[in-house]
Amino acid sequence: MAGTGLEELVSSKEIVIACGSGGVGKTTTAAAIAAMSAVRHRGKVLVVTVDPARRLAGALGLQGFGNDVKQVDAAAFAGTGVKPRGELWAAMLDTKQSWDDLVRRHAPDPDTEQRILSNPLYQNISGKFVQSHDYIAMERLYEIHSSGDFDLIVVDTPPTRNAIDFIEAPRRMAEFFSSKLLRLLIAPYRSRMVNLASKPFYQVADRVLGSQFLEDIAEFFILFQTMYDGFVERATAVERLLRDQRTTFVVVSTLEGAPVREAEFFIEVLTTKRFHLGALVLNKVLPDYLLDEGAEERAARLCDEAPAVARAGDLAVSLATEADQLERVLAEVAANFRNFARVARREAGLKRDLRSSPEVVAMVPEFEGDIHDLAGLLRLGERIWGQ
Amino acid sequence: MADLLDRKLVFVTGKGGVGKTTIAAALAWLAAERGKKTLVCEIDAKGDLASFYETGPTRFQEREVAPRLWAMSMDTEASLKQYLSLQLKLPLVSRVGPLAKMFDFVASAAPGVKEIVTVGKLCWEVRERHYDLIVADASASGHVVSQLAAPQAMNELVQVGLVRQQTGWMLDILGDARTTGVVVVATPAEMPVSETLELTDALQRETNVDLAAVVVNRVLPELFGRGEEEVFERLAADSGAPARRGVEERLGGTIDPLLEAARLTVSMRRSRTEHLERLRGAIDPAIPMLYMPYLFFRAQGLRATHQIADALSAELGY
The missing domain is CATH 3.40.50.300 (P-loop containing nucleotide triphosphate hydrolases)
Structure with a gap:
């Protein structure tokens, strides 16, 4: 790191x-x-x-x-x-x-x-x-x-x-407003003269979308074209800034x-x-302590030996509890550590997988x-x- | 209200990063396991769905990935082609020229077109009764409302034409609570809970689709039972106490990391519980909430899919 x-x-x-x-x-x-x-x-x-x-x-x-x-x-x-x-x-x-x-x-x-x-x-x-x-x-x-x-x-x-x-949004926005298809689509609404070559296009568009909708689209873009220069110039400037x-x-x-x-x-x-x-x-x-190998070993041992550990000496008495309850607490603590250690190891692996990192890498707990x-x-x- | 798996079309959504795809993959898996012919569709084709079944990449053309379980990914252009040829019976299409360009154009010009061919494809599969259940790994909460509201919006924007005639039956399918439902996935954290509540409001306000269930993903287990936390606190309180030293001698080293980890779990669980309570308190009590456990061992792959499917099965009472 x-x-x-x-x-x-x-x-x-x-x-x-x-x-x-x-x-x-x-x-x-x-x-x-x-x-x-x-x-x-x-x-x-x-x-x-x-x-x-x-x-x-x-x-x-x-x-x-x-x-x-x-x-x-x-x-x-x-x-x-x-x-x-x-x-x-x-x-x-x-x-x-x-x-x-x-x-x-x-x-x-x-x-x-x-x-x-x-x-x-x-x-x-x-x-x-x-x-x-x-x-x-x-x-x-x-x-x-x-x-x-x-x-x-x-x-x-x-x-x-x-x-x-x-x-890419600024560039695409600029491209969109200068696109050929846009001009093709709004052409008939502009000139009221339909180019024969483009007829099938309108037939399909009309059948699918309905002429009112096409007119709404056309009106919108004709209006928008009045802002075209300012808009494209602006989009280009935005990209330059990025x-x-x-x-x-x-x-x-x-x-x-x-x-x-x-x-x-x-x-x-x-x-x-x-x-x-x-x-x-x-x-x-x-946290890093989850990757501690010694702790992992002790957690594994505690998982297995919780019954014995809980009954050793006067441990339970000094914690003001019964051996059975202490055993459950110890077993939970051990199992919990192993669970999160597993996740922490998975995280560490994923971090290694990040092949091309920038120079600065910050980790936040x-x-x-x-x-x-x-x-x-x-x-x-x-x-x-x-x- | 219809049982979740007895519906025909279930959209799974939620804030980005909460595990939508996991839940969608597992829900479909469970349905197939229970004998339903199931189609699962990844709508934002990021390619994550395939990894939950450990199969090759999914495509628009559905593929059987397990017995009775079919998977596909949405491709709006392919869907439009299918839509135009099958539903609008437009033989012209192939001769119109670069359909892709036209589609891109119309779709950018007229928001709603991409959404409608997406939702339309799924509704069409329902209408044709190809499957018992279709599970959609839908878009994240920001976008799913406009997807589900698209047929309605289209109805208002497009006054005539074939599209207009087509939106009616979609609205019927989407609006029938026995047929269609939305599952919102959340995690017990502030933003996902807030976004879930905003989403359930927006779904009600702007669409006619029924909220089928809320799934709370990555719920941490309760570490200690009654009285146990006090015992833990006494053990953890004093690192020099004889009791603690006794345990450490036996295990051959410090148990600080173990105790720290337990503290972290307890406090994480506590702060998450607050969010869970806020969610439960704000969602209509009639809506089932399904709790999925945090998966420590595998977060992805078939193993995770199995585990979540089992948890879903238990929560649904099977």
Whole structure:
């Protein structure tokens, strides 16, 4: 395991993007990195989260929905025993509102803007379409970064079904709006003249989807085309930012089969596509003492010999119990150790399997409770920050 | 309410990382073992399902992986092809040109198309009565509602056309609680419990699909019985006490790691119990909750599938 922590990495970057499969502690990790940075360094740090646990959101002062950027109240640090040198800010991502903002920014006139916002397809895309989260998260990152208001921005990525969706989202969005098929489909609605060569296409499309629906699609895209230039330019700029030297990716995983496979895939994609892979954070790792071989031997012996051990000398009496009860306690303690030692060995094996790790690898223990306040975030942060 | 395995179509969903695929694989395994011809379908084709049966990769074309148990993975494009040719009887399709491109296009342009061919394929298998039970390893909670609500949404968006005519019977199948149900998988932790509660609300609000059961996965065993924890505490309290030294002499070394591990288990179990109680308190008491044990020995593979299938069987009262 590499000895350096995240401190050096984070100090040299302006954007940190936490990614990994669902349920591995991405949000908490992102918030912990931001909190640590605000505690240790002067400067303004922002954490952008997608869907924080309610109590964690409360701790960061994020209530309800909305895209507002809010400073975490100094009072929230009161219970942690540390005085932050910098400022910690937090924001939640509201997909729908971010899309609406985007339309407002790029629409050529108020009438077009209104027609787009009220188009049923637009409402569907902006509100429900999962992939639209990916794009808008990156778009919002760009927006905040170019405002120049923050020294460091830490982003928690949306749970994507395909791990690379969000880094490709800007490019795909640009491609989509410049696609040939799009032009082909909306052509007849534009010119009211159907090209003969494309007839079978419309016949099928019409039979399957119905002409009203096709018209809705066409209207949406004709309207959207008015924003085309601004939109594509923007998507390109967003992608450039993701590849910028000031941006780094932190892959988060637990040591379980599926998340490890996804982390490996992620590391591979980031590397081959030449994004900056900064660190790997392994969360909820079982404690090292479970791998102690001497302890394993003693646990095995205790499993077998619990009846005899419990009846030796005045052991039971000195613990104010009966031998039978003591035997059960000892047997449980021994079996429990062996159970978790087994899981710990499986974790250690999976860690070895992570073939191509980045230089910085941080291990975070399984904490006993959920992390839902700044003190908890800082406790986690200490573990990943340095040695 | 219908017995879980007596339904025809069961969607298994939950927050990412809670073990949806494990539960779906085991549920299908159990059904097949109990004599039902079963199809299990991995919807987000990540390829994890195959590893639970230790078979080669699953494809759109279903394959028998164990007696009476068939497995497939969803491929929206293949599903659309099948849909167009079998249901819409569109012989034209092959001559339309690059179907894939058109599909990609329409699917991106019209959210709901991918969802509807996914759900449509499963509903069609139900309607054709090819299987006694179809288990879908569905998308994670963020996406499953839009999948299950797709026929309804489509009905509202598409006013005419063949798709419109097709959504009616899907809604009938999805809305019949004797036929279709959703199983939500959770683990006893804060986010999975919160997400489960949000999901069960959203399912009720936005779809007509019945919540069949909640499965709580990775439940840690209670380590100590009544009075035993006090004995443990007395043993663990003082590392210099004669009792402790006696045990250590006999075993030939310190038992600190053993005691630490027991403490960790007790406190983990305690914090998880709070989440379990919150979940039980918020879910309609009529909905069965099935508790699956934490698997120490194997988290994947056929062995894990067997163990979870056994646990499901016991929880379902077989």
